[in-house]
Amino acid sequence: MKNNTKNDKELEFNKKNREDYEQLMKDSSTNLDGYWDRKNPFVVIILFVLAVIIVVGSIYYITTYINSVK
Numbered sequence: 001m002k003n004n005t006k007n008d009k010e011l012e013f014n015k016k017n018r019e020d021y022e023q024l025m026k027d028s029s030t031n032l033d034g035y036w037d038r039k040n041p042f043v044v045i046i047l048f049v050l051a052v053i054i055v056v057g058s059i060y061y062i063t064t065y066i067n068s069v070k
Contacts, residue, residue, distance in 0.1 A: 037043060
């Protein structure tokens with residue numbers, strides 16, 4: 001009987017530690033919900049500037065290549 005009580009206490013102790021650990025991992029995990037908000041004006045401006053840089057850079061390299069081939 002004494003041994004059974006000891007095992008029950010250990011099981012409860014382990015269960016509590018496991019629950020605490022799971023809660024700690026849940027709280028410390030990175031929450032990325034809402035991190036990428038496409039409707040945010042700041043994000044729209046950054047995406048627009050990046051798109052312009054990509055398009056202008058592509059046009060520059062394509063025209064440079066075409067002119068060097070001729």
